Amino acid sequence: xxxxxxxxxxxxxxxxxxxxxxxxxxxxxxxxxxxxxxxxxxxxxxxxxxxxxxxxxxxxxxxxxxxxxxxxxxxxxxxxxxxxxxxxxxxxxxxxxxxxxxxxxxxxxxxxxxxxxxxxxxxxxxxxxxxxxxxxxxxxxxxxxxxxxxxxxxxxxxxxxxxxxxxxxxxxxxxxxxxxxxxxxxxxxxxxxxxxxxxxxxxxxxxxxxxxxxxxxxxxxxxxxxxxxxxxxxxxxxxxxxxxxxxxxxxxxxxxxxxxxxxxxxxxxxx
Numbered sequence: 001x002x003x004x005x006x007x008x009x010x011x012x013x014x015x016x017x018x019x020x021x022x023x024x025x026x027x028x029x030x031x032x033x034x035x036x037x038x039x040x041x042x043x044x045x046x047x048x049x050x051x052x053x054x055x056x057x058x059x060x061x062x063x064x065x066x067x068x069x070x071x072x073x074x075x076x077x078x079x080x081x082x083x084x085x086x087x088x089x090x091x092x093x094x095x096x097x098x099x100x101x102x103x104x105x106x107x108x109x110x111x112x113x114x115x116x117x118x119x120x121x122x123x124x125x126x127x128x129x130x131x132x133x134x135x136x137x138x139x140x141x142x143x144x145x146x147x148x149x150x151x152x153x154x155x156x157x158x159x160x161x162x163x164x165x166x167x168x169x170x171x172x173x174x175x176x177x178x179x180x181x182x183x184x185x186x187x188x189x190x191x192x193x194x195x196x197x198x199x200x201x202x203x204x205x206x207x208x209x210x211x212x213x214x215x216x217x218x219x220x221x222x223x224x225x226x227x228x229x230x231x232x233x234x235x236x237x238x239x240x241x242x243x244x245x246x247x248x249x250x251x252x253x254x255x256x257x258x259x260x261x262x263x264x265x266x267x268x269x270x271x
Contacts, residue, residue, distance in 0.1 A: 093242045093243060094242070095242060096114040096242075097112065098110050098112055098239055098240070098241070099113050099143060105173075106152065106173055108147070108148035108150045108152075108171065108173065108175065108235070109147050109148060109151060110134075110145075110148065110238075111146070112126075112144050112243075113142070114142075114243060115140045115141050115142045116140065116142075116144075117141050117142055120144045120243060121139060122136055122138070122139055123137075124244065124245070125208075126241050127233070127241065127244060129242075130209065130233050130234065131211075131232030132149055132209065132210050132232075132233060133149065133238065133241055134146045134149050134154070135147060135203065135204075136243070149235075150172060150175055150178060150235060151171040152170075153171065154170070154171040155171070156168070156169045157198045157199075157200040157201055158180075158195040158211075159197075160188075160189055160193045160195060161194040162193050162194070163188055165187060165188055166198050166200070167180050167182060168181075168182055169229065172228075176231045176234070176236060177228060178195075178210075178211050178228070178230075178231060179227065179229070180229065181226075181227075182224060184223060184224060184225065185222065185224065187225060189213060189225070189227060190216060191214055193213040195209075195211045195212065195213065195229055196208060196210055197210060210231065210232060211230055211231045211232055212229055212230055213229045214228055214230050
């Protein structure tokens with residue numbers, strides 16, 4: 001041992017023995033190594049699953065917030081368009097939201113969240129950001145009914161913007177569609193012509209867009225042409241509307257029967 005300590009004579013023997021014994025030592029320590037690796041793997045898998053679940057929940061929350069932001073952005077764009085339209089109108093206006101839509105397929109009518117408490121009156125003009133929507137027919141303290149211009153009982157004096165030709169636009173009962181039944185065959189009206197309010201009747205001032213002519217049929221032997229138009233306002237998509245004050249409520253209430261289309265069996269001029 002002294003010679004080995006001083007001259008390392010047994011070093012080669014120890015090296016050979018360590019090589020021989022290494023597999024035995026490795027096999028002896030293998031369970032510990034495998035146990036540690038399995039523990040690390042399970043821990044890593046649990047962490048990955050936990051992170052995956054957390055990220056999945058965050059993704060759902062972010063997508064829900066994104067949908068809300070998109071809805072708010074769309075509403076903001078609609079309100080900005082309404083405000084821009086109110087500046088163009090130049091009269092006193094009030095923004096109202098739709099509460100409900102008439103479910104009867106033969107009635108084109110909506111309910112809004114502004115009423116008599118806000119100064120709303122019967123016969124008041126109603127617009128959207130693009131054009132004429134209709135007019136108020138019934139007023140409650142906190143809500144009001146609006147008859148759309150496409151209702152079969154509604155009639156509106158209009159004129160062709162291109163040449164000033166005056167006529168009556170009748171509702172068809174179909175959303176976004178009007179007809180002009182009293183134009184002679186030789187009338188100067190063509191597809192693409194813009195129809196605007198004529199100002200006759202005293203409710204709607206002149207110049208408000210109403211509809212665009214889409215089809216003109218002239219048949220021989222018939223005294224009148226068949227003319228259809230599509231409303232400029234998107235009546236099937238409106239969420240907010242503009243209530244316009246073009247005359248005082250006292251003036252509007254002087255002739256309530258003239259403003260209520262249900263007071264007569266035949267279509268009545270609503271302007």
